[in-house]
Amino acid sequence: MSEADSGPASVSPDPLTPPHTALHWTSYGTWYPIFRKHAPKSTVIDIPSTQPELLDWLDSGTFVLPDGSGPSTITATTSATISSVSSHSSFSDSDEEEPEQALSLPKLDAAIRDVISKYSGPVFPKLNYSAPLDAGFMLPGNSLQCYHPEDVYLLLKSSEFVGRDLEQLSHLFRTSSQQAPTPQLVLKKWFSLNKSYEFRCFVRSNSLIAISQRDVTFYEHLQSSQLQQQISDKIEEFWEDELVEEERWGLRDYIFDVYLTKDLGRVWLIDVNAWLPRTDPLLFAWEDLDELHLREKAGRSQKSLTQDEPEDGVVRLNLHPSPADFAPQVNRPQLRILHDRRMQSSGGTGATYSSNMVPKDLVEFAKTRGDDTTAIPGGTDMSVDQIVKRWNDKVDLEDKSAQQEDV
Incomplete structure (x- = not known):
């Protein structure tokens, strides 16, 4: 019998938060104002009210970058290739067509430049839910640092993740009886992260049940059981003190990403994701998380039964303790670290998102x-x-x- 099956047979999983509700609360423009003091500096730009033409351009078949959004930071070869390929319709074999006219997005250009100026350096772009992590190869150094509006546009246009966001927002707008989130461009102040201190955390029915290493790479220093315990304790403390106690937060099932400083003195909230198949469970499988949820729920039920207050004058003694009485607390989150160097992903971002490469x-x-x-x-x-x-x-x-x- 597995550890997850040791609970009462009658325990069944709690219902999951409906997708529309989960997507509302995990939209960046919803959660960021609530947890602003724990997240990196960000500016949220409402696309429909600023420059709705961007949405049509992202949905179109052209790769001609918006006019006036430079100067360019992409290489001359990449720039020439993109411009020349996209200046022809992909649905025509004619070589005599006039070059396609580039779109101009002056309001959005100005908004992006204002943010870059305010942060005195590059920004990291994303939409409501997804960052263009699969398009980093489009910029020099396989980086997501954007110094000009055209860098932002190039990443958004090249990313399948961003396209998925737009499709999802469009679906929500058509099908939700509630007010659907509007498409938003998020610009985060760029700062370098030590990838070995990024973690993804899984909350089910208001219980933190699992923590996974975010970057699937073998790190020697993470093999220390003492450090693992410190990391788990620090994340759990942050979750209990900041997320659980936040009365404005309205989700019971969600997945959040954190970054710990090397001295473990600070926990940054990087992102919040819906408990949906679109979110990567990393070192866990969804079946693992379901089992952990059942085990945690069974543990809570057992704890509730054993902590019932006795009648007046009655003292209850456990004369036949079971092995479960000496087991670790079931409500502690399970931390998974990559322990085998052979199991790590290879090649970095370019290999991870190779479906987008040519x-x-x-x-x-x-x-x-x-x-x-x-x-x-x-x-x-x-x-x-x-x-x-x-x-x-x-x-x-x-x-x-x-x-x-x-x-």
């Missing part, structure tokens, strides 16, 4: 002319459809040549 040989191929011998400086003057057609023709030709050699 194969290197295809990029190099796109930079050559029709004879495949002369490289085009800075990129290509073909549309995406033309690149794909040339690539397929090249593969077919190679296959035919191989077949002839076999004969």
Whole structure:
């Protein structure tokens, strides 16, 4: 029998918070004002009231960056490739179409520049729920630091995570009887994080049941059981003192990310996520979290039974203690650290989000002319459809040549 099955057979999971409610409370513009003093400095910009054209641009098929949003911090090669590819419609094979006119977003440009000036340095962008972590390869150094509006736009446009946010917000607007969150651009003041001190925490039915290492990398110093206990204690203390005691907070099921300073003297609230499949459970599986919830609930039920006040004049003695009476408290969160170097993710952000990358040989191929011998400086003057057609023709030709050699 597993540890999770040791509770009463009658224990059943508590109902989860409805998705619409969970998404309302975990929208950055909702939770940040409540926990502002514990989170990095951020500015929330309402997109529909500032520059609604951004939403249409993000949903469009163009990659032409908004006019006037520079100066550029992307490399010359990347800039030329993006501009030349996106200046053609991906639905047309014509080489004679006029270059696509770039959109201008002056109000949003000004708002972003004001925030960068206020923070005296780069910012880290995200929408209501997701950051463009999968698009970091679009900027130099695989970084998410944005110094100009165009950096922000490039990351948002290149990110599948951001696209998922927009689809979700659109769905909420169509289906929710409650007021759905409006699309918001969040700009956080950039500061470097020691990834080994980032953790994801899981709260189910107002109980902190699990903590996972946020960056799935093996760290030697995290193998210390003493340090692990200190980390767990510090996070649990922060949760009890700040999140549980916050009367304005209206969720029972949620997942929050924290960052601990190296001396464990400060806990920063980095993000709050809905208890939904869209949130990555990291070193846990959802089944693990369900079992921990049942075990924690069974422990609370057992504790409630054993702590019933006796009748006046009656003293209850436990003459036959069970092993469970000596077990650790079940309401302590389970901390998981990566203990095997072989299990860590490899290659950093670029490998983690490789579905958003373009194969290197295809990029190099796109930079050559029709004879495949002369490289085009800075990129290509073909549309995406033309690149794909040339690539397929090249593969077919190679296959035919191989077949002839076999004969």
